[in-house]
Amino acid sequence: MTFKAWIKTVTFYELIVGMKATMSHLLHYKPITLQYPHEKRTLPDNYRGMLSLLRYDDGTEKCVGCDLCEAACPSRVIRVVSAEVPGEPTKRYSKEYYMDMTRCLFCGLCVDACPVDALGMTREYEWAVYDKRQLHLNKEQLLAIGDRSFPVREKQLELQHPNVAFFNVAFKHLPQKPD
Amino acid sequence: MTELSLRLAVSFVQILAECSIVMLTVAIMTLAERKVLGWMQDRMGPMEVGPYGILQPLADGVKLFFKEDIVPAGANKAMFALAPMLTMVVSLIGFAVIPFGPNVTLDINGLMIKPFVIADINIGILYILAIASIGAYGIILGGWSSNSKYSLLGGLRSAAQVISYELNVGLAIVGVLLLSGSLSLVEITEAQAGGFWHWFIWGARPDGFFPIHTQVFAFVVFLISGVAETNRIPFDLPEAESELVAGFFTEYSGMKFAFFVSAEYASMVLVSCVAASLFLGGWNAPYPGTIFEYIGLEELAWIEHIMWFAGKVYFFLFVFIWLRATLPRLRYDQLMRFGWKVLLPIALANIIITAITVYFFPR
Numbered sequence: 001m002t003f004k005a006w007i008k009t010v011t012f013y014e015l016i017v018g019m020k021a022t023m024s025h026l027l028h029y030k031p032i033t034l035q036y037p038h039e040k041r042t043l044p045d046n047y048r049g050m051l052s053l054l055r056y057d058d059g060t061e062k063c064v065g066c067d068l069c070e071a072a073c074p075s076r077v078i079r080v081v082s083a084e085v086p087g088e089p090t091k092r093y094s095k096e097y098y099m100d101m102t103r104c105l106f107c108g109l110c111v112d113a114c115p116v117d118a119l120g121m122t123r124e125y126e127w128a129v130y131d132k133r134q135l136h137l138n139k140e141q142l143l144a145i146g147d148r149s150f151p152v153r154e155k156q157l158e159l160q161h162p163n164v165a166f167f168n169v170a171f172k173h174l175p176q177k178p179d
Numbered sequence: 180m181t182e183l184s185l186r187l188a189v190s191f192v193q194i195l196a197e198c199s200i201v202m203l204t205v206a207i208m209t210l211a212e213r214k215v216l217g218w219m220q221d222r223m224g225p226m227e228v229g230p231y232g233i234l235q236p237l238a239d240g241v242k243l244f245f246k247e248d249i250v251p252a253g254a255n256k257a258m259f260a261l262a263p264m265l266t267m268v269v270s271l272i273g274f275a276v277i278p279f280g281p282n283v284t285l286d287i288n289g290l291m292i293k294p295f296v297i298a299d300i301n302i303g304i305l306y307i308l309a310i311a312s313i314g315a316y317g318i319i320l321g322g323w324s325s326n327s328k329y330s331l332l333g334g335l336r337s338a339a340q341v342i343s344y345e346l347n348v349g350l351a352i353v354g355v356l357l358l359s360g361s362l363s364l365v366e367i368t369e370a371q372a373g374g375f376w377h378w379f380i381w382g383a384r385p386d387g388f389f390p391i392h393t394q395v396f397a398f399v400v401f402l403i404s405g406v407a408e409t410n411r412i413p414f415d416l417p418e419a420e421s422e423l424v425a426g427f428f429t430e431y432s433g434m435k436f437a438f439f440v441s442a443e444y445a446s447m448v449l450v451s452c453v454a455a456s457l458f459l460g461g462w463n464a465p466y467p468g469t470i471f472e473y474i475g476l477e478e479l480a481w482i483e484h485i486m487w488f489a490g491k492v493y494f495f496l497f498v499f500i501w502l503r504a505t506l507p508r509l510r511y512d513q514l515m516r517f518g519w520k521v522l523l524p525i526a527l528a529n530i531i532i533t534a535i536t537v538y539f540f541p542r
Binding site: 015018019021022023025026029030031032033035 | 215217218219220221222223226501502504505506
């Protein structure tokens with residue numbers, strides 16, 4: 001041990017430096033925490049909150065029951081039961097749609113995977129419940145979340161043929177969604 | 180007969196006043212610790228109960244009072260109930276010999292009463308050392324009777340720690356005893372009257388200013404050992420929450436838990452009082468006399484004395500919180516090595532040097 005290190009040890013130098021640091025935080029008191037229920041932090045624009053199902057402006061569901069969200073989900077949150085639209089054999093819809101939000105990690109892969117933009121991530125995050133079965137959401141509940149979080153709905157596009165399902169991915173010859 | 184009953188009544192009133200003051204300080208400390216700790220860590224501390232959270236101790240007390248009192252299976256019920264009481268009682272009766280204010284004597288019907296000290300016994304500091312060691316019994320009993328390995332480990336650690344650091348406390352105050360020539364806290368405090376250079380931390384002789392008898396090393400040893408004896412961070416191994424859940428009071432709940440916690444704070448207050456009395460002149464102001472005397476209000480001088488005593492005690496209590504906000508916990512071997520190989524030699528050397536200086540330059 002050098003003489004300098006010895007002097008530092010016997011005078012509690014490091015200890016005094018640490019105590020000076022805490023004292024300076026006390027004197028220049030500026031809390032970085034918020035009083036949460038009373039004041040809330042502003043969320044970033046791309047915040048990924050509670051998932052929801054969306055509708056077109058005429059009130060029909062966007063979901064076409066393609067199961068891509070279920071395939072994309074890494075935690076197997078989503079379960080889709082797809083069915084034909086009665087009377088229209090080429091059109092499908094999700095007869096049942098379940099999300100087990102206890103497992104969701106809010107990665108947003110289902111929203112990216114959806115070809116018709118039927119899924120949306122809201123800015124809701126206060127979803128603490130006493131019974132975790134309340135987090136097993138069905139289609140009506142998810143649609144209700146979408147209704148209250150996305151009041152402005154998209155128009156349903158005019159399709160070339162009423163029996164052709166619309167995908168917004170790569171069919172350049174089909175009508176594109178307006179920007 | 181009337182004299183005895185009058186003396187009993189006066190003592191009872193004094194004890195009641197002292198206990199309520201100490202418990203009030205404990206309540207303030209529970210809040211102050213959380214607030215100051217929060218401020219030092221850029222948080223706010225409790226803010227919900229009352230304006231700025233000042234009613235938090237009250238809410239905590241009410242909550243703990245209505246909590247279920249759980250006794251673990253296989254626990255020794257009598258000892259389990261005895262341990263928190265023992266700790267609490269022991270940490271409160273230590274205050275009996277602390278002089279809170281000047282050594283005045285009131286004459287009530289021929290009965291001599293000292294209003295600011297409950298019992299001016301001539302072995303005051305020995306009494307405090309004895310009481311502080313009994314406090315360890317409560318912790319060890321609580322740890323043993325809980326029938327839990329975490330509690331037992333906490334109790335054992337506490338036993339080893341208290342024995343190691345009790346020794347340093349005892350040796351650190353020997354220098355003060357050599358200087359004052361008395362074991363009574365009242366006389367030790369009176370020997371430091373007349374300005375801060377007469378306090379034993381500075382240690383000038385009564386006619387001089389040069390710090391020939393300085394006890395600053397003993398003061399540092401006493402302060403560190405006091406932190407260790409009250410099981411506070413950085414010496415909180417008996418209740419190391421990251422290793423032992425909560426140490427010796429892991430299995431306690433409700434009012435028994437509250438007893439342990441308030442006993443810890445009360446022993447902090449006790450150590451602060453003893454440190455203030457021994458090294459920082461107790462109720463003496465850092466200047467000769469008092470301001471109230473200079474402006475001609477001699478009968479009110481006791482207010483100033485008590486304010487100085489309270490100020491010193493609260494300074495030490497703040498240092499306790501400050502240390503907690505700054506330092507991490509020591510490892511167990513570091514704790515033992517520091518106690519036996521660093522503090523003990525310093526305390527012994529301090530005794531020798533003080534003895535030599537007192538022999539050649541008597542006060």
